[in-house]
Amino acid sequence: MAWNEPGNKGNDPWGNKGGNDKGPPDLDEVFRNLSKRFGGKGNGPAGQGFSALSLTVVLGIILVVWGLSGFYTVKEAERGVALRFGKHVGEVTPGLQWKATFIDQVYPVDVQSVRSIPASGSMLTSDENVVKVELDVQYRVIDPYLFLFSAVDANSSLREATDSALRYVVGHNKMDDILTTGRDAIRRDTWKEIERILEPYKLGLTIVDVNFLPARPPEEVKDAFDDAISAQEDEQRFIREAEAYAREIEPKARGEVQRMAQQASAYKQREVLEAQGKVARFEKLLPEYQMAPEVTRKRLYLDAMQQVLTDTNKVVIDAKNNGNLMYLPLDKLMNNKSAQPEPMTQTEQHINSSSVSGTRTSVPLSGRPTRDERARQGRE
Template sequence: MAWNEPGNKGNKDPWGNKSGNDKGPPDLDEVFRNFSKRFGGGKGNGNGPKVSSFGLIIVLGIAIVVWGLSGFYTVKEAEKGVALRFGQYIGQVDPGLQWKATFIDEVFPVNVSTVRSIPASGSMLTADENVVLVELDVQYRVTDAYNFLFSAVDANASLREATDSALRYVVGHNKMDDILTTGRDQIRRDTWAEVERIIEPYKLGINIVDVNFLPARPPEEVKNAFDDAISAQEDEQRFIREAEAYARAIEPKARGQVQRMEQQANAYKQREILEARGKVASFELLLPEYQLAPEVTRERLYLDAMQEVMSGTSKVLLDAKNSGNMMYLPLDKLMQKNQADSKPRNVSSNSTTSSSTNYGSSSNTSIPLDTRPTRGERQGRN
């Protein structure tokens, strides 16, 4: 039985009215008609409400103002905006306060000033079939915001894969000793060039600023042995540097000695040449004199030669004429005796000094003062 059917004793209204005479729920037409009157609507004609054009203009104006205000946005100083209109690229937006058409344009800001980094590491096989743990850090900056966002699905992931591939390629073409010690800088530069070569066709819109090749290390199982090998190589380099320093210290001294010996040799050469020229000049001056007086010149030459020879010795042997005895004249002893006699004697001394000289014979033998052979003897000898 319906709630408003006659005979229903309870006359229960589902909206809470207990009496059948109470009003039912509000009419929707009446509600809409009242809403239209508030915005200046006219009277209804029984077929529905009639909304005025003035109300629609107000609603439309409010909507336009809200839409226009929602289009303002700000691009930061370190960013570049990529603008799309209905999904199509229309250009880049500079930093500052900007406006876009909401629901029509989209702007994606990209930081183009910050230096970003991507690490790469792993166990890699070297050219001499050794395993080494390598770590690398690639630093880059975004140069083209549009290519960075839309040239690849994920530019960071693409760069990470390119870095890993380049690092494995370079490590695989170098020996482990070079990777651990002296060849690290060359490996860093080769890896840098290889990464740029790989990402160039993809146009990721990035520029690699630097590549940091962190110290490589061998596997933990053989770390002690490799530490010893590295220490030996460092000692080798140290010894080489010390040897080079010693060579640089000795070389100037050796060059100085060479120059000094050359100068001495040149001086000796010049002295001998000058002495020879002097002797030649002396002989040339002596020759005319000898031609004029041969005997006198020969006598004079003999005397000069004997004087030069005898001046260099302190002992003289005398062949006494017609005696057959060779007399020894110790001139050095005589000179020492003369020097001792010339010194003042010490009166307080209790000892007396005596000296005797043996002339080679106990007999009183006269010593001829003129030891020069006569002219006839020299001629007979000649």
């Protein structure tokens, strides 16, 4: 039974007992009681219960509390996004700032730190092999307002874009390239694909770097792929060693070629000059030969014999006296040509006197004979 139905003698919400309905409490009485608490006299209507001073004090306290609550600090690495009744009004710089509480809202965003989002998974390559790849995307916020309000969650959007770009790039490359030499190309292609996907969303961030971690084949075939990678590394090492050997040998070969070319050029010039000298010499001999052919011919013969016999050992034999052999070591005599002559002994004078009679002949062509030769002649 409701409290206000006839016959209900229970308590009503206003505190009436025994069914004595007095109605709701008087508002004037309520305001009068409040005015007593704040120092009012409590006489007269409720609007006259508050004094002007009390009202001013209360409003001043509220205003001071409201003003102090508006101070806040933006860190050096952050930028604040200011909203007024939910509308973007600008960007807040670092330092001590003030905002109107309940009117303005400021959301600080770190714009200097480099953040990272990992991505990994088992993916199918273009040659229908499964490979496990891992990627780490590093980015920085460049527009705080777009980063906060262009998407529900910018980090989640970037993570999904990274996963989509990675699967697209891996699906268009072969497993050997992913595991060995093609990692850098895959890294660059993934970077470009992420930027292409994020461009229409305008998330207010920029990609700083993309780290493509070493991919791994399935565990079942890991040993075989390790051998393949080792063989390719050996191939690259041999190529580098061959290139180093080529860089070492090539300068030597070029120097050898240059030296041989210079020697050939010098030999050519020498032969040409010698030929020209011989021609000039014969041209000068021609008039003399025309005037005295016999004398010139004999002179040429003697010059040629002198040139031929210069470096040979010579034995001179007296053809008139049979059985008498005269040996003249002309090579030694020529070597001792510059030596001082010694005085002749009596034996030497006797030998020379006997040579006049035709028994023996000693003709010192260049200076006197040496002491050994004189001794040998004395024994003879």
